[in-house]
Amino acid sequence: MIEFNKIFYTGNEIKYIENAMQNKTLHGDGKYSEKVCELLESKYNVNKVMLLPSCTSALEMSAIMLDLNSEDEVIMPSYTFVSTANAFALRGCKIKFVDINPSTMNISIDEIKKAITNKTKAVITVNYGGVSIDYDKLKPFLKERGIYLIEDNAQGIGAKYKNEFLGTIGDFGCISFHDTKNITSGGEGGAIFINNKKNIKKAEIISEKGTDRKAFINKKVDKYSWKMIGSSYLMNEIDAAFLLAQIESIDEINDYRNQIWDKYYSGLEILENRNYLIRQVKPEYASSNAHLFFIRLKTNEDLKGLKKFLNNYDIESVAHYVPLHTSEAGIVNGEFIGDDIYTTKESELLLRLPMNNNLTIDEVVYIIEKIKIYFGVGINE
Numbered sequence: 441m442i443e444f445n446k447i448f449y450t451g452n453e454i455k456y457i458e459n460a461m462q463n464k465t466l467h468g469d470g471k472y473s474e475k476v477c478e479l480l481e482s483k484y485n486v487n488k489v490m491l492l493p494s495c496t497s498a499l500e501m502s503a504i505m506l507d508l509n510s511e512d513e514v515i516m517p518s519y520t521f522v523s524t525a526n527a528f529a530l531r532g533c534k535i536k537f538v539d540i541n542p543s544t545m546n547i548s549i550d551e552i553k554k555a556i557t558n559k560t561k562a563v564i565t566v567n568y569g570g571v572s573i574d575y576d577k578l579k580p581f582l583k584e585r586g587i588y589l590i591e592d593n594a595q596g597i598g599a600k601y602k603n604e605f606l607g608t609i610g611d612f613g614c615i616s617f618h619d620t621k622n623i624t625s626g627g628e629g630g631a632i633f634i635n636n637k638k639n640i641k642k643a644e645i646i647s648e649k650g651t652d653r654k655a656f657i658n659k660k661v662d663k664y665s666w667k668m669i670g671s672s673y674l675m676n677e678i679d680a681a682f683l684l685a686q687i688e689s690i691d692e693i694n695d696y697r698n699q700i701w702d703k704y705y706s707g708l709e710i711l712e713n714r715n716y717l718i719r720q721v722k723p724e725y726a727s728s729n730a731h732l733f734f735i736r737l738k739t740n741e742d743l744k745g746l747k748k749f750l751n752n753y754d755i756e757s758v759a760h761y762v763p764l765h766t767s768e769a770g771i772v773n774g775e776f777i778g779d780d781i782y783t784t785k786e787s788e789l790l791l792r793l794p795m796n797n798n799l800t801i802d803e804v805v806y807i808i809e810k811i812k813i814y815f816g817v818g819i820n821e
């Protein structure tokens with residue numbers, strides 16, 4: 441079986457976990473957490489990193505940070521994972537979904553601009569597959585209007601927009617260490633990048649159940665108490681220890697994924713030239729972490745046919761997402777603004793090919809050959 445996703449272990453995970461167990465406590469903000477945060481802050485040039493139980497909790501924290509009320513509006517793509525919207529639905533504000541640009545499947549900047557009203561509090565972008573939008577065309581526009589920019593960067597650690605790392609461009613960058621992402625903290629995990637210093641203190645309170653426990657630990661106050669709404673948003677030390685082992689290898693991990701990406705891209709060129717499919721596009725401004733490689737088929741029948749064909753050769757491939765504005769909870773909690781030209785259509789045409797660090801280049805060549813055979817193109821063409 442050529443698996444779509446398969447967890448990659450770097451080899452130091454157990455050693456670091458055993459080491460963490462020598463310490464007296466295992467709860468959040470321990471020695472490993474501190475080490476990982478310092479590493480991420482210096483490596484990616486972030487003001488403040490906090491490790492969290494998931495990217496979902498990072499999105500929830502960002503939403504709490506904004507003090508939203510039921511009249512406030514936030515804009516996001518409908519083509520995304522549920523957590524992007526769920527975090528804001530929990531705050532009871534209005535969710536405005538807008539269309540995407542099909543070449544990257546990222547939110548359309550023009551549609552964002554059309555959807556903005558004087559009630560818009562934030563725009564949430566999703567750096568799909570580790571490739572972002574052209575932020576220079578959006579960020580100054582939002583800044584002028586006092587609108588927050590939040591990056592759902594669940595998939596994009598280590599990737600860049602021009603010279604800036606993804607996750608460091610918005611007011612908040614939300615990262616996932618789920619085991620389907622490039623690196624994991626042992627199954628579930630995440631981080632929030634806080635890029636504006638003025639937000640750090642409040643984020644610390646929210647993550648500590650809405651208390652100033654952090655100030656207490658740092659001996660800045662002599663007791664701690666309930667300050668505002670918050671939740672339990674810290675990563676434990678076992679997960680942080682596991683994560684350190686993975687972060688130490690992140691550059692090699694992302695480089696290898698890019699090799700796989702390039703192989704797919706060049707290998708499938710002939711099929712795009714002959715109009716059977718369209719390959720994922722990497723814009724000029726982007727350096728990707730190759731979180732995923734996708735193709736867009738011409739019809740949903742082609743997608744189902746190819747998926748089944750590959751499956752017969754034990755090759756897994758994955759289609760997603762069900763657009764949020766057409767899903768049960770999305771209809772209740774949100775509204776699509778503008779025309780749905782691409783979101784629904786493209787969601788039924790997009791297929792993701794196997795991408796993980798256990799995949800060999802020979803296996804990638806084998807997958808490319810099978811796709812060529814499906815379309816009746818010679819494997820040496």
Ligand SMILES: *Cc1c(COP(=O)(O)O)cnc(C)c1O
Binds near residue numbers: 495521523
């Ligand atoms: C994976 C993912 C999430 C959720 O991440 P968790 O760490 O599992 O909570 C959110 N948004 C996007 C775009 C994702 O791909």
